[in-house]
Amino acid sequence: MKKVKRGIRILTACFMLAGLFQFNEISANAATTYYYVSPSGNDSNNGLSKDTPFKNLTYALSKASAGTTIFLLNGTYNFSSPIKLTSSGTSSAPIKILNYNGHTPVIDFSGESESSSNRGFQISGNYWVLAGLKIQYAGDNGIYISGNYNRIQDCYITKCCDTGLQMSNGASYNRITRVTSTYNYDSATNGENADGFAAKLSIGPGNVFENCIAEHNSDDGFDFYYAGNAVSVYNCQANYSGVGDGNGNGFKVGGNYTADNHYLEGCSATGNKLRGFDQNNNTGYLTLVGCTGTGNYVNFYFPKAPSSGSHKFTDCISVNGKSKDKIVGATITNCSFNQ
Ligand SMILES: [Ca+2]
Ligand SMILES: [Ca+2]
Ligand SMILES: [Ca+2]
Incomplete structure (x- = not known):
């Protein structure tokens, strides 16, 4: 007692x-400090209410620190160079760039020429939140993240000249939620690079995609080439990838023989030019739960056993692939593959 x-x-x-x-x-x-920005605002305003907004997002950003929220009022914001988010929030006080009152402000980078240095948002800082924005026509990635603990949610990324949203170079613990990335196309290389989403070329741990949609991108829907760490993907779609010289895979979950044990659950790939789900020389073990491939050239293509352990496929469905699935070195439970 x-x-x-x-x-x-x-x-x-x-x-x-x-x-x-x-x-x-x-x-x-x-x-928390709240700043308001409007295309019809003025940087000599105090920016502290929707009736006295700043004009330039970059001006508001120069005044932002941990805990600042910047509201972008409805309208189009034009840029001809990247927006570089180099400072950091904290876990309890992130820095936020948000839409306002249910509208979707447009961040338009069509002033940028197509070049790898002309990204849209370039986030090397930590603890940023971007939500409710439309991002278009960047000369390279719409959003590029090398920082940590950032959240991108409810954004629409389109018509950029490389991958819509890319994480690379150590990016860790970033969470991408309800983002659509579509019609990205690198004309300079006839479409061979622009994915919907990428976590590739040396990422850190803990990156998550959830409820995201990649459609009509010239290269792949999701690309984890040479990731170096595992990515988790929940309830995402990759559809109709493959334009010009693009590879045209839905979920390309590997590359360059690194062992990255990615996890995909509830994902679907439809109508991609090449493969719905593609191992692409990943030497790690891959886990797919409740994933569906429909009408891709090959729905599931995992031709190599992992270097240790086994792939795990559970409750996966293959429908109307033009060529047969290939799966080697896997524990398969309750799936309908066409091997
Ligand atoms: Ca590029
Ligand atoms: Ca490619
Ligand atoms: Ca790619």
């Missing part, structure tokens, strides 16, 4: 402590 009472006392103390932390967090939130 005594032990139980002591347990209750400890529990009570824990709840009180938790309450204290919550209180601190609310205090921190109360100190």
Whole structure:
């Protein structure tokens, strides 16, 4: 009985402590600065209300620090060079760039020429949140992330001259949620590079895609070439990839013989020029749960056993592939493949 009472006392103390932390967090939130930006605003305004907005996002960014929220009022914001997010928020006080009042502001980079240095948003900082934006016509990636703990959600990325959203060069613990990336095309290389989403070329751990859609991109829908760490993908779609010299895979989950144990759940690939789900020389083991390939040239193509362990396919469905599936070195449970 005594032990139980002591347990209750400890529990009570824990709840009180938790309450204290919550209180601190609310205090921190109360100190948040909100800036408003509008294409018809003026940088000599104070930017502190929707009626006195700044004109330039870059001006608002120059005043932003951990805990700042920037609201972009409806309209089109034109850029001819990348927006570089180099500073950082914190886990309890991220820096946010948000839409306002249900509208979708357009961030238009058509002033950029097609060149690998002309990205849209370039995020090397940590703890940024971008939400509710349309991003278009960047001269390279629409969004490029090398930083950590960033969140991109409810954005629409289109018609950029390389991959719509790319993570590389150590990017870790970033979460991409409900983003659509479509009609990206690198004309300079006849479409061979522009994916919908990429986590490739040396990422760190902990990156997640959820409920994202890649459609009509010239190269691949999702590309994890030479990732170097595992990516988790939930409920994402990759459809109709492959224009010009593009490879045309839905989910390209490997490359360059690195062992990256990616996890895909509830994903679907439809109508891609080449493969719906493609191992692409990944030497790690891949786990696919509840994934569906429909009407791709090959729906599932995993021709090599992993260097250790086994691939795991559970509840996966292959429908109307033009050529047969190939799966080697896998534990297959409750799937309908056409091998
Ligand atoms: Ca490029
Ligand atoms: Ca390619
Ligand atoms: Ca690619």
